[in-house]
Amino acid sequence: MAGGGARPTRSMSTKAPPLTKYRYRRRLPHLQKADAAIFVTFCTGGRRVLPEVARDLVLEHCLREAGVARAPSPAKGWSPRIHLYAAVVMPDHVHLLLSPLRDENGWPFPLPDILQCLKGTTAHRINRLLHTSGPVWEEESFDHVLRSDESLKEKCEYIRQNPVKAGLVQKPEDYRWLWVNPEFQP
Numbered sequence: 001m002a003g004g005g006a007r008p009t010r011s012m013s014t015k016a017p018p019l020t021k022y023r024y025r026r027r028l029p030h031l032q033k034a035d036a037a038i039f040v041t042f043c044t045g046g047r048r049v050l051p052e053v054a055r056d057l058v059l060e061h062c063l064r065e066a067g068v069a070r071a072p073s074p075a076k077g078w079s080p081r082i083h084l085y086a087a088v089v090m091p092d093h094v095h096l097l098l099s100p101l102r103d104e105n106g107w108p109f110p111l112p113d114i115l116q117c118l119k120g121t122t123a124h125r126i127n128r129l130l131h132t133s134g135p136v137w138e139e140e141s142f143d144h145v146l147r148s149d150e151s152l153k154e155k156c157e158y159i160r161q162n163p164v165k166a167g168l169v170q171k172p173e174d175y176r177w178l179w180v181n182p183e184f185q186p
Contacts, residue, residue: 035099037085038111039155042119042141043093054126055089055177061122062087062096063179065114081109085152085184086159089177090166095159097152115141156184 044050050058063069067080085097100109123136146152163175172178 035108037097037099037146037152037155039144039146040096040098040111040115040141041093041143042115043138045135045138047092048136049091050089050126051130052176053129055091057125057129058089058094058122059087059177059179061118061125062089062094065118066098068179081114084179084181086156086180087178088159088162088175090162091168095162097146097155097159111143153184156180 060069062084065080066082066084068084079101081101082098083101085099086095087097088095098114100111100114102108119137119141126136127133146155160172160178160180163169163178164172169175172180
């Protein structure tokens, strides 16, 4: 190095601050902005088609995570970690539109923790239900931070129309595994 100056050292600490701007898991960066809505998609491994009873289970868990549906045996001190705007469980993927809530210290719940819990719990329950084992979901999820109320309404409508565009139903209301927050229903 010219000039004989010492090279700056870099800290190799693996401890992340409570809320980081970017969090890398596997290949994709994941951005979380406090109090912003996030559009999330995750797929079954190998695009495996979930039977109806498994889709029921996934939607039920999403609604419980949001506090919309009560857990059969609520844990002491449990409270919802997300505000759910819309959810659809398609045969081989899930779309969620949500905002992470804040914990008792005022920090937003980290999206990777929310998704790990949701995907891990549903995978375990699906495997038990279907007498199978192994991964149910792809490791990677796609998430996108929304920028305005207008895009929030557009994403809710995208989620509503997903089963229609896939040719599964004629009208969104006919799809059993769709839930849209009443504030965004047409």
